[in-house]
Amino acid sequence: MEFGFQLYKEQKIDLDIVQNSIFKEISHSQPDILKCIGCGCCTATCTGSKFTPTEFRKAILLLERGLNDKAYDLLKGCMLCGKCSLVCPRGINTRDIILRFKKLYNQN
Amino acid sequence: MKIDVLIIGGGPAGLKSASLLESLGYKILLIEKESTVGGHIKYWDRLFPDSTQAKEIVGNLIKDVSQSAILTDTSVESIAKQQDGIYNTKLSSGATVLSSTILLTTGFSLFPAEKKEEYGYGIYDGVITNALLESFFKKEGKITIDNPSKIGFVHCVGSRDEKAGNKQCSKVCCVTAVKQAIELKEIFPKAEIYCFYMDLRMFGRGYEDIYLKAQAEYGIRFIRGRVSEVEGSVNGKVIVKAEDTLSSKPIKITLDLLVLMCGMIANKSNDKLMESLSIKMGDDGFIHLENPITDIGKTNIQGIFAAGSILGPKTLPDVIGESSTVAFAIDKYLKNINN
Numbered sequence: 001m002e003f004g005f006q007l008y009k010e011q012k013i014d015l016d017i018v019q020n021s022i023f024k025e026i027s028h029s030q031p032d033i034l035k036c037i038g039c040g041c042c043t044a045t046c047t048g049s050k051f052t053p054t055e056f057r058k059a060i061l062l063l064e065r066g067l068n069d070k071a072y073d074l075l076k077g078c079m080l081c082g083k084c085s086l087v088c089p090r091g092i093n094t095r096d097i098i099l100r101f102k103k104l105y106n107q108n
Numbered sequence: 109m110k111i112d113v114l115i116i117g118g119g120p121a122g123l124k125s126a127s128l129l130e131s132l133g134y135k136i137l138l139i140e141k142e143s144t145v146g147g148h149i150k151y152w153d154r155l156f157p158d159s160t161q162a163k164e165i166v167g168n169l170i171k172d173v174s175q176s177a178i179l180t181d182t183s184v185e186s187i188a189k190q191q192d193g194i195y196n197t198k199l200s201s202g203a204t205v206l207s208s209t210i211l212l213t214t215g216f217s218l219f220p221a222e223k224k225e226e227y228g229y230g231i232y233d234g235v236i237t238n239a240l241l242e243s244f245f246k247k248e249g250k251i252t253i254d255n256p257s258k259i260g261f262v263h264c265v266g267s268r269d270e271k272a273g274n275k276q277c278s279k280v281c282c283v284t285a286v287k288q289a290i291e292l293k294e295i296f297p298k299a300e301i302y303c304f305y306m307d308l309r310m311f312g313r314g315y316e317d318i319y320l321k322a323q324a325e326y327g328i329r330f331i332r333g334r335v336s337e338v339e340g341s342v343n344g345k346v347i348v349k350a351e352d353t354l355s356s357k358p359i360k361i362t363l364d365l366l367v368l369m370c371g372m373i374a375n376k377s378n379d380k381l382m383e384s385l386s387i388k389m390g391d392d393g394f395i396h397l398e399n400p401i402t403d404i405g406k407t408n409i410q411g412i413f414a415a416g417s418i419l420g421p422k423t424l425p426d427v428i429g430e431s432s433t434v435a436f437a438i439d440k441y442l443k444n445i446n447n
Contacts, residue, residue, distance in 0.1 A: 013358070013360070015360065031324050035324050065357075
């Protein structure tokens with residue numbers, strides 16, 4: 001019987017057991033990912049976010065916390081237009097990170 | 109002894125204004141309650157943002173003041189204003205000093221970390237303070253740090269904390285934490301370092317650069333969320349709990365070492381003295397200035413000036429700049445009363 005509530009595994013982030021190998025691999029080849037200051041300009045300017053749950057800022061944060069599936073969901077709607085890389089104050093190569101992530105995600 | 113300026117407190121503010129007032133030709137006396145001058149920075153190893161050796165700075169400040177004008181291991185017993193406007197100060201050594209003006213440069217106190225009991229300082233061995241970490245960098249042997257694999261920094265300990273009685277931002281801890289994280293990473297390159305912050309206030313020149321360097325070159329991770337509590341684990345480590353506010357989820361991590369960034373608070377040990385002089389204090393415990401923009405350092409009492417972090421938390425360059433300004437304000441005041 002479905003009671004309408006369930007326990008979510010991702011309710012809490014436990015950095016002791018986090019498996020963020022994809023994040024580590026990206027940060028090795030594209031260290032830009034480490035420079036994020038969480039300002040949210042990318043999400044605010046995203047053309048995809050108007051119609052789909054696309055959030056670059058949150059996606060790379062979740063990636064660092066090892067929540068790869070959730071991060072993938074937030075980048076599904078990305079059309080690689082690159083507006084986020086234009087507005088990023090840290091000059092992060094957002095498109096490159098998204099492409100690298102999708103490649104690694106699909107490999108795993 | 110009759111002098112022009114009695115300077116109370118031998119930190120950077122006292123030393124800088126002493127050297128300027130001397131070069132302007134005034135007879136001064138600088139008293140310091142500790143056995144050496146230099147203030148808090150003499151306990152520091154290197155300074156942000158360029159890793160300048162603190163002892164070099166202290167050395168430069170001391171060398172500009174004539175040694176005969178410095179009295180260490182001396183504190184003030186009482187100060188009274190005479191009929192002729194001269195200040196009569198009794199020192200702990202029993203001597204009496206008559207001075208036309210008094211300059212207060214008694215600085216700040218470091219927030220006592222044990223007051224934030226939830227952070228576990230004094231309870232768990234893995235929890236230390238920023239000051240203790242500097243003593244480790246100076247190799248003073250007060251603490252040993254044994255190859256930690258995970259290290260955390262807690263920003264704003266006792267700062268921006270009304271419950272702890274300190275509303276103010278201590279201004280320097282953000283960049284100090286970044287500096288110390290980099291220095292630890294240089295000693296322990298394999299360690300993972302996490303900084304728990306509310307805001308990162310990298311306001312000064314070069315501060316943002318070392319923040320970027322900490323992120324991109326040293327891989328130090330910044331988690332936005334104030335640590336709520338720290339508990340001990342069975343194997344002698346500490347478990348830190350916070351909210352990862354950027355993902356709106358509670359976060360937990362086990363660390364080998366946790367460094368608390370204790371903030372600057374008002375130096376309460378002088379409250380009686382301030383009261384006896386009727387000096388107006390702000391709600392935050394620092395000295396109130398009548399006109400903090402154009403009359404820096406002028407207290408509400410004629411002839412009594414203040415400079416440095418007795419006027420609120422500030423960085424070393426700010427203290428040096430302010431002390432110079434106040435030295436010239438005293439010069440102007442003395443010229444006026446002498447004419």
